[in-house]
Structure formats: C-alpha cells, structure tokens
Amino acid sequence: MTTAMRLSSVAWAAKTRREIGDIGTDDRSVLVIPVGSIEQHGHHLPVATDTLLADAVAHLGAERVADDVPILVTPPVWSGFSPHHLSLGGTISLELDDLLDVLSDVASTALENGFNGLCFVNGHGGNASAVDNAVSIIGKNHPDVEVTGVTYFQLAEPFIDEIRESDVGGMAHGGEFETSLMLHLYDDLVKMNQADAEYLDEPYDRGGKDLLVGGPLSTYRPFEAYSDSGAIGDPELASAEKGKMLFDRLGDELADVLRNISAQTQ
Template sequence: MLHAYNPPSRYLPYLSWTEIAALPDKANTVIVLPTGATEQHGPHLPCSVDTTISAGVVGHALARLPDHVPAYAMAPITYGKSEEHLHFPGTMTLTGETLLATMNEIGESVYRAGFRKLLIVNGHGGQPQVMEISARELRLRHGDFIVVPSFTWRVPHTAGQYLSDKEKKLAMHAGHAETALMLALAPETVHMDKAVSNYPAEFPSKLLSPDGRPACAWSARDFGPSGIIGDPLPATREQGLHILDSLANSWAQAITELHELTWAPRAEPTWGRAQHQGHIQDGLA
C-alpha cells in the first residue's frame, strides 16, 4: 500500500481535503517529509536505499508517537540530486535547481494547507545543502513557518557500537550501517553474497582533511567499480533492527518536541510575499 511503513492514520495523503481543512491546531501539527534518492548502492543493495531508510525510519517513528501528538507523513520524495552516482545504471538524478524548486513548491503547498511546521528527514548525503537552502527560502517568505531540514542519521542512534574504527572514519556509501538497516527494513532486497568491502585511500593532505575523508569533490567511480564506499560484510539484520529501534525512538521524541515548541514567530515580509506571488503569476501567464 501507498502508506508503506507509516500507520495509515498518520499518512497525510489518505485524508480528504475536507478532513485536512477540519484538522484542529494545524499550526502545531508536524508534517514530516522523507526525502531520499534513487541511486546505485553497490551490487548488494537496491537503488532505493536512501528513500527506503528515510521513509522507513519516519514510519516507525510515527508509529511510536502518543495519540495526543498530531503528526503526519507525506509521500517521500524518491528522486534526488545524485550526480555523483550517474555513471552507474539505475541512478536517476535531478539537478540541484529542479530539486530546490520541488522542495519549495511542496513547502508552499504545506503552508497553503494551513500547516506551520514542516520536518524534512533527508536520507541522501548528496543533497543536504539543497534542503537547507529551501528551508531558508521558505522561512524568508513566511515568517510563521518553521521548516527543519535534517538528516536521517543526525539524531542519537546505536549504529556506532557495531562499526569498526575504519568504517567510522572512511565509509560513506552502502557500507555497514546502511546495509544493516536495509536488512531490517527490506531484507528481500539485500543480497549479501554480492557484498564487497571497498575503502577509499585516505586523502593525502592532513591540513585539508584531518580525518582522511576526501576534501575535494568526488564521484563514486573515483573509488572503484563496485559503487561501495565502506564495508557492508559485517552487517546483520539483528544489528539493523537495533539501529532502527534507536532511530525511531529518537525521531519520535524529535517530532514531539517540534510539535511543542514555539520559535521566533514574526510577521510575513511583504517583499517576500510579493516576490512569490509574482513567480506564481508568471507561471500562470
């Protein structure tokens, strides 16, 4: 079903427009937008990893919320800015400009429906800057709109207890943590018999990169033909279930805190409103 990991009662697209219009306290209702990507994740994982993880974690978090906390998930954004993986079949990428416009227009739709709190839970490491730019633009347009751009892994979780020091230092893509979480969320899509370990060489300049990670722009093929940047081999489903549990608990708490908070409300700037209306009128002309 379309609601996937989300409780049906907390899936916004399952409500009618009249039900949405009648929701109480929409200003403090949290709308959660999972964002991901469709891009290669090595030969052992599906191209849906980033979307599956963000949507799966959000769904499990919403299932743990107490009834008195109003929060709804939107359908996830399944395509992202994935140019660093475009040399591998299966990668579907948007430009940064297209993704930014998409985020802004979805945000405007959320605001127009009467909601004032939007949480973006992004699962793809190649696009947090776009999420942050969109959140800032929406805030400048609407002074009573709280938009929080975040990352699936930003909240406290237990993945670190399973990872080697080398994995913590150099892994970036399709490694131990992502593989374990996919074994928990969608085990039928994981093929551990095809998993391989592949780490990048440490970046040669300690001044530019004290931790050894690449300090320059890179594409996935810079690190070898597999598309993996890390070591997925030690991953197990049991680890993934434990990691998922910790992430879901943390995000449930974060959603509750966002529902309860009040933060710097201010009047909407007339120049921002006029500018946005001009864009809309241009598009309708």
C-alpha cells in the same frame, strides 16, 4: 512491510482532504517530508535505498509522537541531487536548482493545509546542502511556520559506537549502516552474496570519513574514484539485528526532534 508504512496512521497519502485539514489546522501540527534519492548502491542494495530508509525512519519517528502531536508524513521526494553517481548507471538525478524548486513547491503547497511545523527528513548526503537551503527559503516565505531539516543518519552519532563493528570508513555508501537497516526493513531487496565494497579512502585529512564521521572539507569526484563496485564500507559486517537496533534508536531520536518542533509552534 512497505505497504504497512505507506498506509500507517500518519501517512498523508492515506488520508482524505478533510482529515488532512483537521490535522493541519491544529495549533501544534507538524508536517514531515522525507527526501531521498534514486542512485546506485553497489551490487547488493537497490537504487531506492536512500528513499526507502528516509521514508521508513520518518514514519517511525512520526508514529512515536502521534498520540501527542498532530502529524502527517507525505510521500517521499524520491529523486535527489546525485551527479557523482551517474557514471555508474542506475541513477536518476535532479539538478540542484530543480531539487530546491521541488522541495519548496512540495512544502509550500502542503503548508496550505495549515501546518505550523515542517521537518524535512533527508536520507542522502548529497541532498544535505539543498535541504539546508530549502529550510531557509521556505522559512523566509513562511515566517509563521517552524521550518526545519535533518539528515536522519546523523541522528545516530550519539549511539553509533554501541552498535558498529566496522572501523571508520566502514559505514559509508552501502556499508555496514545502510545494509543493516535494509536487512531489517527490506531483506528481500538485499543481495548479500554480491556485497562487494571497500573502505572509504579519503586522501584529505579533513575530508569526510564515512556517514557518521564528517570533516570540514568538501570535494567532488565521480564515485568510481572511490569504489569499483559503487559501494563503500563494510557491508559484510551488516546484520538484521544491527538494523533493528539502529532503526529503533533512530526512531527515538527523530521522535524527540519532532516533539521539539511541535513545542516551538506554540
């Protein structure tokens, strides 16, 4: 399935330069850039989880609008801002300024092919502020382009209660949400017999509770302060069936975002 996604009809990497130019110069064109991370996800999920999922959702959403919207998805930006995971090992992190530079350079050079809309599809919570700032920087430098960014898992907020079984704190890092998606998309990479995790125990009432229950207060701690294994949540409640439902609904939500971006380029 990984190969099929890389070579999908909307994959920038599978196109020739002439094909990219033909798509980009259409007045309604949208460029999608997935942004992930390489960071530990406990003992049961691979370190590329955030990158794999952002890339998969980006392709699904783009494929669902491709008949109506000239659109391409670049290869993912695979390293993000993950200093809080470094001490547990397995993590490759950029400095925040370097990530901003990477996002700006990737977007700016890709936009030279004529695209009128841009959407970063982020898969790592630690990247969210960087993506927001990149949107502002790139938008300022490219005033004729509709520049946007979205953290894909936040698109699940309207429907998540129809699918989740875990209590608040069970859909955090490597929990029910991400593990279900990975079981659906990349089951050969998931080691359920090593799914050792615990619910998020956030001491601040106004802090974030899990991927889909946020809070106004941010703080910094190395990840082992929350979890011995490096995973937080309830992966034992994960299933490929839930992952399929999540993936399908996320594809619909992102497709709606991408259609709206294209409409704003008119």
